[in-house]
Amino acid sequence: MTRAFRPIVAAAMTAAFILPATADTVVFEMIPNVFSANDMTPDGRYIVGEAPGGPYILDTTTNVMTVLPGPGYAAVAVSDDGTVVLGDMPDPTTGDEVAGLWTQATGWQSLGYLPDALACPSRSNGYELSADGTVATGLSWDGCSGRGFLWTQATGMVELEALANGGNRASVLSADGTRFGGFAQGSSNRTPCFWDDTTAGTLLDPPNGNAVGEVYGMTDDGSVMLGTWNGDAVMWRPDLTRVILGDGQIIAGWTGIPMDMADDDTVVGFDFLAGNRRAWIRPQNEGPLLELKAWIQANGGTVPGGFQTQVCQAISVDGRHIIGHSGLPTPGAWRVTIIPDCPADLTGDDTIGPADLAVLLGAWGPNRGHAADFDGDGTVGPADLAILLGAWGDCP
Template identity: 40%
Template sequence: MPFMLTRSMLLALTTLLALPGLASAQTLITVPNASIVADVSSDGDVVVGSGAGGGFIWRWREDPAPLVIGGNDATAVSDDGLVVVGCITDPIEGAEVAARWTLATGWVSLGFLPNALNCPSKSNAYDVSADGGTVVGLSWDGCSGRGFVWTEATGMQELAVLGSGANRASAISDDGSVIGGFAQGFNRSPVLWYPDQSGIELDITAGGEIYDFNKDGSLALGNWNGSAFFMDTSTLSKTFIGQLNPGWSGIPKAITEASDRVVGFDVNQLALEGWTWSPGGGMKSLASYFSELGAQGVPSIVDVAMAMSDDGSVIVGRYGFFPSKAYIFNAGIDPWQDAGAGLAGVAGVPLMIGSGDLNVGSLATLDTSSAAPSASAWLIIGLTNLSVSFKGGLLVPNPEIILGPFSTDATGALSLSSLWPPSVPTNTETWWQMWIQDTAAVKSFSATNGLLSTTP
């Protein structure tokens, strides 16, 4: 039979969580001193964009504020959040050029194509592969636009010139297998390129552009004569999803890996309105979608969705004009995340799994397994990730509450459960870890992995 966390234990937790200053931000987060969030890592943890001081990067679940990295802007980020691409002003050329940033190197120019003039830039970076190794964007032949692909090994290479010659590479799949953008025909027309620099025109009479791909490049997102669509890149078969407002142009910007949600925005001259689309629910405004999921302080119009995490739980973009404001929307789809660490004992590294949706009154459970049998155990709870060396392992939570001792059963298992209390604010992050007496462990204590819970 599982142990129950007692009312007094929960009172201690909820009292701690109710202290002034400990509630986390609302579900819709306005990024300080920023005008747009341009991209988000696939896991949703890292965002990049532009604002006062140029580009920024923010590990927003961990760090209290964005890191301003300078340059002119930041347009895309690698999956691990270690590589950012954007633009800087080249001090020698006196013109804007594509650039790549890491913490070790700062901004480094990617150069420009040989015949590029100041138009007014000489090159611009638009996207980067998941590993940060391949960058695509725009450079020039004179002042006629050319798509480019850059790697450290090859430098900047011109992509095949399609249409009448005014080209731009706007997106690359995470695996680097396919590149998308536009070529000029009668107007902008969606096109695809490949790593060998070859390319194809889908229909040079059709207006539009390719804006994004899923991870392996099997699906492309784009606009076709005003309608948002996604397309199988092997068969070129298109699925049209339209636009939110009749007569406007639908611009899709991101798709989940499950292909069950697309986000983007409509444009009509200077007017913009963000939207989300799903196969069952069709298209609805971002303002409605955010409000339905419980976000507070949502503006009447959320202008633009620029990017989305692979699971759809984090959406980023901007809203408002003069000044525009950058936002992060956190849907909080999975309230439990494995924080790693753990210290081996007699049965290996103990495992702790959290379950329950953490809505008020719902059952929340912590299940520990592979611990020493019939041993004393303590649950460590904190509101921040400390991750310091302790007893030969890593103590993950800042130990603000210590509950126990409990006792594992004859199989080394322990289950703790209780109803989730009403006084825990939305988006509160709590860190959990179990430490167990274990004579086989390096200093007579083993430990589970850490867990991070986020209240929806």
Template identity: 30%
Template sequence: MRLSRVVSVAGACALAVASAVSAGEKTGSFHLLGMPGLYPADASADGRIVAGYNTSQFWYWTAEQGLTFIGGVSPNNGGAGTAGISDDGTRVGFTVINPANNKTEGAFYEIATGTTTLIGNFGFSCDASAISCWGVSGDGQTMVGLGWHNQCAARAYRYSAAGGLVDMGTSVAGRSTRANAANFNGAVIVGWQDQASGFRQGAVWKNGTQKLINTNTGQAVGEAGAVSGDGNWVVGLGSSGNNFLGWRWSEKTGYLPLPATPIPSLPRCFPTGVSDDGSRILLFYRTQFPPATGGEGYMWIDGTLKPLETLAAEAGIVLSPDVRMALPLGMSADGYTIVGTARTASGIQGFILDLPRPAPACPADLNGDGEVGAADLAALLSAWGGAAGSGDLDGDGSVGAADLAALLSAWGACS
């Protein structure tokens, strides 16, 4: 099953770029995607590839190529869930229609080949929906989401090629569950568990075992929406029991509230992402009422709350004064590429904010093992002549002799 169409947004559509660089370069950049109805949802670890959906189907984006539409059935077109992308940017998780039964099903799209692989279903459906994709692990091997059972009972699921499609069950008889996100290797999955009252309580499954999240005084909190790559940090929605404060949680610390709203008219906190190390949490404040873009986007960084527009300004990225990054939906593993939907004078548009990344302490350590050695040399040589990437140590846009010289001069343990 394959449906792929490339749109050169830079040419055919109005692509606004603040700062004349492509995504991922050190000076940072900001893109408005121009076409109406685009919802960027997730980004690769380096921010170079973004996945999302529009009012009918799913897509991925790069600064060089623009939008590539990949088919599927979006949440705005009778589908459900969202788009996810692996950290290396090779696989997109999305929801499609299975032509064998005309029901929705989760699927992986391989960017290199343009092929789509469906994950299967539990043999039940609720109306036209059988399975939907809500998240993809960082390594791209695990998909999580919601699968329907008999009499429209929903169940969280996990899927991998090695383990197949697994029903993650429910701890409250007759009530539904859903998985929203997975950590890098798929061992820690987060989402919600319906209580007998119908309240969706935050839930964490570690190696298949469920834990429900409460405040330190025993009040149930709302659904968990994101988990760090190492699985240590989980973030989610508040509830009436904690004044609708967003929260973060780890096994070591337990429940920790996120800051109360800085804007009294936007009382509720909606965390949507957490960096691999847990130091950066993407969120927005809004009312519980529409429109979805009626709020304001923020980043929590080691205890400090900053508007996304302030982060852009501090990075030297000049935005039009009418742009408000109101609905941030996802970010890269390091928290430096932020994607979502913005309010602008010309209407609602998808945005990609790519903040400058700190220079690595040991840039020639391409495999991150703490030393520069044969494995790094092999990685650089395999990228020889290619475009900018981790092997482009001098930042000139290609991997060549100067990069080899820089790697050899750094040979040995990183200091």
């Protein structure tokens, strides 16, 4: 689960830019006629964001883009199967901006707001969905002091524990809807924190939240969290040990913001300073943070002249799909696709053999986004096994 950011120096070409497995092909492309790419399903198939005509959902398998009919005006998160979209809409009673859910069957439905929320200017905003689309989280208010919320159909909107000095927001959510990450107002600024599905919260810098930062992303199971700590991009391991990613940022003096992590531990994010943003990637979570545009070009991709990749928003679980968007002077949304030249080589040793077969069999069954789902139908099954066996031997 990745959704945490609302849209608005090339490194040297060294061996660190080269993909670690076989000679994969990296393709960069603009997503036509849209402003933003805010979230993507774990398998990379569905992308949501905003376009001139309203919020959209793009099916990258069929290349069909659907502009969602009103009254919703933002699409910020999508369920794993692409059927539920979280965004914002005018409340049908008050007209104030509130979080809303869209499905094909129901259209847009308001999630409401917390009982004491004033219009600040919204009464609530959606930020993230669980994998099945049944749990949502985001921002509502106590007066005009921010509060994180948990929403389900059964409970409605429930306030997460108010931490530190108020000013809370829940920005990300684990796939099963049991861990929430975000920030509270600490002693001087935003400070990172998280909550569980009982609504109990934890400051990551207790007791006062002196550290400046927030939680921006997490692995699908919620065991590893990504965020910023006093300007550095960091991750928190399951035991809450904090580790700086690379040097913490690609540009000294900027703030490193990690957004998402693939199953192979590749992390994507961006640096920020005074309204300026620069996207980066850390392959397999090893070595330095690499400026994304330079990494794409070093691996055979072509980025339009003068275009800058600014915000890396999400990466698929297999690490083969990355989305993001850029603002002025060259606005637009984009995606990066890493096409494996030997897709059945699941272990990256340039040979398809028993080890790859073991990986496939271990992933057998419904497993959307797994690298062994070669035919992309959301299930690792007989068709995928046939593809692997047909490629048995050395990679070409």
